[in-house]
Amino acid sequence: MQLLTTLITPACIIDEPKMAANAQRVAQHCEQQGVALRPHVKTLRSLEAASIYAPVPMPITVSTLAEAHAFSEAGYQDILYAVGLSPNKFEQVNTLLNNAVTLTVVIDSTTAAEQLCAQASMLEQPLRVAIEIDVDQQRAGMAAIDPELITVANKIAATPSLIFAGVMAHAGASYGCFDATSRNQMAQQECQQILLAAKNLEEAGLPCAMISAGSTPTVLANASRDGLTELRAGVYATFDLVMAGLGVCSYTDIALSVLTCVIGHQKDKNWVLVDAGWMALSRDTGTQNHAEDCGYGLVCDIEGNVLDGWYVSHTNQEHGVIKHKDGLSPGAAFAYGTMLRILPVHACATAGQFNEYHVTQDNRSIQSIWPRIVGW
Amino acid sequence: MQLLTTLITPACIIDEPKMAANAQRVAQHCEQQGVALRPHVKTLRSLEAASIYAPVPMPITVSTLAEAHAFSEAGYQDILYAVGLSPNKFEQVNTLLNNAVTLTVVIDSTTAAEQLCAQASMLEQPLRVAIEIDVDQQRAGMAAIDPELITVANKIAATPSLIFAGVMAHAGASYGCFDATSRNQMAQQECQQILLAAKNLEEAGLPCAMISAGSTPTVLANASRDGLTELRAGVYATFDLVMAGLGVCSYTDIALSVLTCVIGHQKDKNWVLVDAGWMALSRDTGTQNHAEDCGYGLVCDIEGNVLDGWYVSHTNQEHGVIKHKDGLSPGAAFAYGTMLRILPVHACATAGQFNEYHVTQDNRSIQSIWPRIVGW
Known part of the structure; x- marks a missing residue:
């Protein structure tokens, strides 16, 4: 049993009991709202972590085909690859399908549909294709009222080896919602928009088996989910300072942190x-x-207790500079050689800097090391 | 032979001929300036890349002990670990020394010296210790005129198993020098400050075998190097948009890029x-x-030719949005499925997102795959 101090x-430290509590909170919320949950595994890209918040046989969302491959090998059967498919990945998709996985890919244009349909004959198993809907003008997706939506769905539905799966959306704009009211409105907006798209498709004879929306802030909001087949969210497994800043979690819910050691001081600058x-x-x-700029992260002692007002103000490649927001002088709690923990601004980004996670249950010792699935 | 298109x-693509030209340029510049070069291998953390710009038996700089370990295993004998040593790494340092490596570590306080001296008896081979000098108020290091400098050096020199190696500095402020005049001044400043520290130490009977300074912008400046024993720089191997923005290189010198594929469009927003x-x-x-904000990177065609005015304006985890700075409509050069290459804003950060590099000599096919040394 290795101590954190050694x-x-x-x-990268994961607090397993906090992660389990976060997982339970979101699972219960979805149950209360009467809608299925399809967790996104992109934050940690770890089979061991997913076994807590997205255990088999849950459906999952992935951000890369590398994840799809690793999770399918581990027994996950229902996988949504939620980034627009490009033609150079068709072969990898075919390999995945041959592993007897129900894989759903997304596209958002007639051109993409045409290229996918043209190459579909190479597929040895049927591929489910969903259309991404733009619900907030932030990123990808077709507008719910875009008439081309019907064209795209018809092309998919008419192609042997392809199955028209339905629609999916991600309301990234929820990251700008700083109170419950605006999050509820955004949750309502993503539901309304994706349901409008589904209605238009269904009226054209193209029923949607999948009507999938969600983001951590909107999944935790209160809005009618009637008509959705599932919600998606990912970062809730660990939460982070962005989520805490929105009011979706508190600092003490954050299950991921970076263990670091004091290497020096600049006394005149504190x-x-x-x-x-x-x-x-x-x-x-x-x-x-x-409202609170956390810089590159908030500072905790080695057991994970927030040291009020201390944050990482700037960074170089392997150096971080910790300051107090009111310019206080660091005392004995920051002596040379002291171990500290930094709460991450964005857990997906911080976790992505590591190839493995050190997992603690007591904030003193390490019980497990979980590898991260790397690459694309 | 794999084509880029597949x-x-x-x-992550590395243009090997460009890297070789960058390596030659800096090596020649240092030769003309009459000072030895100790390349920093932290940008790519790759033995294969280093064999081009820092071949054995060159001395090298590393940013992690993971690099020190891998490079020592590959035959590198003279390694400077340029991040302040913390007590939890003493054991790893001891292991490295037993591999018959000349390892130099850095500290910048009396407290660090005391802890290192107290634990030095565990070292089975002598460890070289340099003091970091703060030449630009940006990060770590002691002031050249700090009287404690003598105290620290004396403690090291008086401890069996420790060798007082000298002084080192990194002028990070050079990243704010946008013309040759200010870079020359900064190069002069780092030289003057570190030489002042060395003079103070030598007058106290503590001669400095190592007087090491440098950063890519200052190494390529014109300033007297008299008295320095070596210059250090790293990112010049690939260069990047930060360096191009300073005027230290041109876009066509940048040897690293990210190959990507067009997955969709938002036509109303171009x-x-x-x-x-x-x-x-x-x-x-x-x-x-x-002067030119490149966002998250500048866009090139698949062969690496810059597409004027196109840049990555915003990003999500696995989505990038490319726009033209004047709002032009993307034409056939950006059709669905087109492969593009993105020049990195900061090569050290971009390279750090990958576990391997695809190396090209002709910008059409891949000749090698180089693994990256990961972790700490």
């Missing part, structure tokens, strides 16, 4: 230097426009 | 969606304060 820093730079924390500064 | 995207998000490009937006 780890080489920086290291700076503490640590060995976690952006290579460990990531370059994400996603709370810049929040 | 790669799974995103993929957006092109690609499958390289921040997970591939990194969250670094280090040209934000430059």
